[in-house]
Amino acid sequence: MVEPAPATDLQPLRRHILGMEGVPKEEIEILLDLSESYIDQNRQDDKKSSILRGRTLINVFFENSTRTRTSFELAGKRLGADVINMSVSSSAIKKGETLIDTAMTLNAMHPDVLTVRHADSGAVQLLSEKVTCSVLNAGDGSHEHPTQALLDSLTIRRRKQKLEGLVVAICGDIIHSRVARSNIYLLNTMGAKVRLVAPRTLLPDAIENFGVAVHHNMESGIRDADIIMMLRLQTERMQGSYVPSTREYFRFFGLDREKLAIAKPDALIMHPGPMNRGIEIDSELADDINRSVIHEQVEMGVAVRMACLDIATRNLSRDSAGNG
Amino acid sequence: MTDRTAYINARVLDPATETDRMGSVLVLGNKIVEWGTGLFENGIPENVRIVDCHGYCLAPGLIDMRVHLPEPGGEHKESFETASAAAAGGGVTSIVCLPDAQTPIDNISVLEFIARRARETNIVKIYAYGTITRNRAGNELSEFGILAEAGALAFTDGDKALADALVMRRALSYAATFNFLIIQHPEEPRLALNGQMNEGEMATRLGLAGIPAAAEVMMIERDLRLVEMTGARYHAAHISTAASVNAIRNAKTRGLPVTCDTAPHYFTLTDSSVMDYRTFTKVSPPLRDEKDRLAIVEGVLDGTIDMIGSDHRPQDQDSKRLPFLQAETGIVGLETLLPLTLALHHVENVPLIDLIRRLTAAPANLLGMKEGRLGIGLPADFTIFDPDHSWTIKADNLRSKSKNTPFDGHTVKGMAMCTVVGGRHVHSLID
Numbered sequence: 001m002v003e004p005a006p007a008t009d010l011q012p013l014r015r016h017i018l019g020m021e022g023v024p025k026e027e028i029e030i031l032l033d034l035s036e037s038y039i040d041q042n043r044q045d046d047k048k049s050s051i052l053r054g055r056t057l058i059n060v061f062f063e064n065s066t067r068t069r070t071s072f073e074l075a076g077k078r079l080g081a082d083v084i085n086m087s088v089s090s091s092a093i094k095k096g097e098t099l100i101d102t103a104m105t106l107n108a109m110h111p112d113v114l115t116v117r118h119a120d121s122g123a124v125q126l127l128s129e130k131v132t133c134s135v136l137n138a139g140d141g142s143h144e145h146p147t148q149a150l151l152d153s154l155t156i157r158r159r160k161q162k163l164e165g166l167v168v169a170i171c172g173d174i175i176h177s178r179v180a181r182s183n184i185y186l187l188n189t190m191g192a193k194v195r196l197v198a199p200r201t202l203l204p205d206a207i208e209n210f211g212v213a214v215h216h217n218m219e220s221g222i223r224d225a226d227i228i229m230m231l232r233l234q235t236e237r238m239q240g241s242y243v244p245s246t247r248e249y250f251r252f253f254g255l256d257r258e259k260l261a262i263a264k265p266d267a268l269i270m271h272p273g274p275m276n277r278g279i280e281i282d283s284e285l286a287d288d289i290n291r292s293v294i295h296e297q298v299e300m301g302v303a304v305r306m307a308c309l310d311i312a313t314r315n316l317s318r319d320s321a322g323n324g
Numbered sequence: 325m326t327d328r329t330a331y332i333n334a335r336v337l338d339p340a341t342e343t344d345r346m347g348s349v350l351v352l353g354n355k356i357v358e359w360g361t362g363l364f365e366n367g368i369p370e371n372v373r374i375v376d377c378h379g380y381c382l383a384p385g386l387i388d389m390r391v392h393l394p395e396p397g398g399e400h401k402e403s404f405e406t407a408s409a410a411a412a413g414g415g416v417t418s419i420v421c422l423p424d425a426q427t428p429i430d431n432i433s434v435l436e437f438i439a440r441r442a443r444e445t446n447i448v449k450i451y452a453y454g455t456i457t458r459n460r461a462g463n464e465l466s467e468f469g470i471l472a473e474a475g476a477l478a479f480t481d482g483d484k485a486l487a488d489a490l491v492m493r494r495a496l497s498y499a500a501t502f503n504f505l506i507i508q509h510p511e512e513p514r515l516a517l518n519g520q521m522n523e524g525e526m527a528t529r530l531g532l533a534g535i536p537a538a539a540e541v542m543m544i545e546r547d548l549r550l551v552e553m554t555g556a557r558y559h560a561a562h563i564s565t566a567a568s569v570n571a572i573r574n575a576k577t578r579g580l581p582v583t584c585d586t587a588p589h590y591f592t593l594t595d596s597s598v599m600d601y602r603t604f605t606k607v608s609p610p611l612r613d614e615k616d617r618l619a620i621v622e623g624v625l626d627g628t629i630d631m632i633g634s635d636h637r638p639q640d641q642d643s644k645r646l647p648f649l650q651a652e653t654g655i656v657g658l659e660t661l662l663p664l665t666l667a668l669h670h671v672e673n674v675p676l677i678d679l680i681r682r683l684t685a686a687p688a689n690l691l692g693m694k695e696g697r698l699g700i701g702l703p704a705d706f707t708i709f710d711p712d713h714s715w716t717i718k719a720d721n722l723r724s725k726s727k728n729t730p731f732d733g734h735t736v737k738g739m740a741m742c743t744v745v746g747g748r749h750v751h752s753l754i755d
Binding site for chain 1: 523524525527528529530531532533534536600601642645646647648649650
């Protein structure tokens with residue numbers, strides 16, 4: 001058994017982690033520092049600690065996911081929690097149960113944490129208002145995906161030793177991306193310079209008001225960038241034609257070696273996955289271990305989710321002690 | 325016992341005759357027999373019941389020209405009884421039902437059903453529109469003439485835009501033959517596809533698909549070309565954007581037979597109210613930005629916007645306690661129509677009579693109703709209201725069966741003190 005991570009002096013005071021909008025720098029730093037300690041735990045033979053022993057974690061996924069659900073599942077198990085996975089799309093919803101009824105039903109089973117993914121923006125917040133346990137947003141519609149942004153920042157910070165002042169280019173399907181929104185909030189809070197690179201059809205209205213520089217071509221967008229974050233073209237959320245073809249998209253907005261040369265020589269390539277090889281990123285480039293940190297992101301994901309579970313349940317203890 | 329009633333000590337507001345002065349009204353049975361300033365100068369005759377209006381305003385009964393009454397099919401959201409009670413409480417004496425309940429008003433049996441239920445309920449007057457197209461499908465025209473004979477006041481596909489330019493041209497052209505009015509829900513549906521709220525910074529922040537403001541004006545502008553071609557009477561419903569106000573203003577300058585209305589939420593709220601995914605703010609067309617809100621206020625001020633309708637659309641909890649994307653659109657408005665409209669008097673200094681006109685004579689003239697004005701021999705439908713009475717809207721206290729108001733907790737000024745329909749007090753706080 002591994003010892004629990006040392007308690008930090010200053011703890012975020014939130015029971016739910018629903019988004020990165022408005023989360024102060026100090027809280028982000030606490031989460032990232034705590035995540036660091038879990039990286040070591042995950043690399044040992046004995047990966048299990050007991051700080052969530054007796055706690056029940058339910059992964060409630062209204063939208064299909066493999067990596068995020070697995071990541072949360074591992075995070076919970078390595079902290080000693082009992083973990084249940086629920087794919088709601090295949091059960092209650094088909095029988096007509098509403099989101100709130102599902103929330104109340106789960107709540108009655110006394111879980112300590114629900115990690116929730118839903119195809120509708122705002123659905124996780126709605127659910128969180130109806131339960132007494134902690135809720136971690138595992139992605140809601142096109143709104144937020146806070147643990148992805150945290151794991152991205154942890155990955156960057158470990159490679160670049162800082163976040164402040166770095167130029168981060170987020171490229172591709174911004175309009176549908178909850179990853180982009182969470183990253184914009186978090187990176188701005190941490191003092192990074194965020195650029196968005198996309199054709200106009202893939203940028204939401206008024207995005208320039210979010211503290212970002214908007215570019216419509218890769219050349220200017222990734223010039224001298226420290227980090228290039230490629231996003232998946234979310235064809236499943238696309239009604240109609242946002243881009244003429246994947247071939248044309250790759251030609252102008254896909255990342256290949258030629259375009260990469262415009263960025264800083266040590267620029268890192270990131271992708272939240274799952275990748276569309278040959279659509280937003282050159283297949284060979286994605287596998288280049290000198291430039292691509294895509295697998296490292298996945299590793300950091302487990303650590304970040306352990307930190308989030310840790311923090312959320314610490315606050316939960318206080319709540320159940322009568323302060324909630 | 326007498327069946328004459330004298331309403332005395334009232335500030336009589338009658339937009340049709342530009343009357344705004346202290347006076348009285350004498351009612352015999354269900355009709356007005358005398359009204360004016362000099363009435364009862366020589367004392368009130370005997371055997372007359374007296375209602376002291378305490379100096380409150382007495383205006384023609386309010387007409388809410390935009391009410392979604394979901395019966396038949398949606399009785400769990402609102403029935404004729406609850407809608408009528410809400411209307412009476414809000415000072416509304418006549419409501420006009422939009423034909424977009426579960427059963428569209430595209431044949432006379434539905435109009436007959438509404439007429440029967442209105443008779444049974446017998447609280448306020450209930451009128452209805454017919455659909456422009458059968459089943460509101462946007463393809464084949466409804467039987468305008470037959471529906472009009474059965475009571476349809478005008479034709480509209482409710483909350484669905486008639487998008488097909490050819491069908492719209494023919495609808496206008498055919499309507500012009502009989503001088504019928506066509507009412508459009510102006511929104512280019514393809515541009516609004518999947519949209520959940522106004523396109524803009526708030527929609528981007530919430531990750532909700534937006535409906536651009538331009539979707540409204542481009543439908544209006546297309547329709548205005550068709551109005552020019554056909555000469556038909558055209559009404560743009562619940563306009564919500566600055567560009568729409570400009571388009572209608574220009575059309576009126578060009579002499580086109582065009583009118584429009586708006587709903588109180590478009591001059592009261594903006595899309596910033598949607599924050600935290602408040603589904604009670606989900607409405608069609610969506611709440612717009614501050615620039616649009618101000619333009620709507622300006623449109624009422626300068627007369628471009630002819631009428632105000634509540635766009636009352638009851639939704640039960642099950643239709644609203646959902647993720648924003650899944651929630652139904654709609655705001656209940658019958659009970660808040662008067663005070664929210666009066667805010668334009670209290671805050672923007674619009675003369676009271678100009679606001680009351682938009683709730684009485686203007687919709688009555690547009691729809692060919694005999695109500696909406698005071699006059700000898702006309703129905704004794706009027707609303708006695710205190711324009712300065714301050715109160716706080718409480719969703720739970722609404723008479724509507726559904727409580728979907730974004731104005732819960734808002735303090736407003738203006739309250740119906742007595743609502744009179746055909747000489748009967750269907751709501752009263754003064755006798």
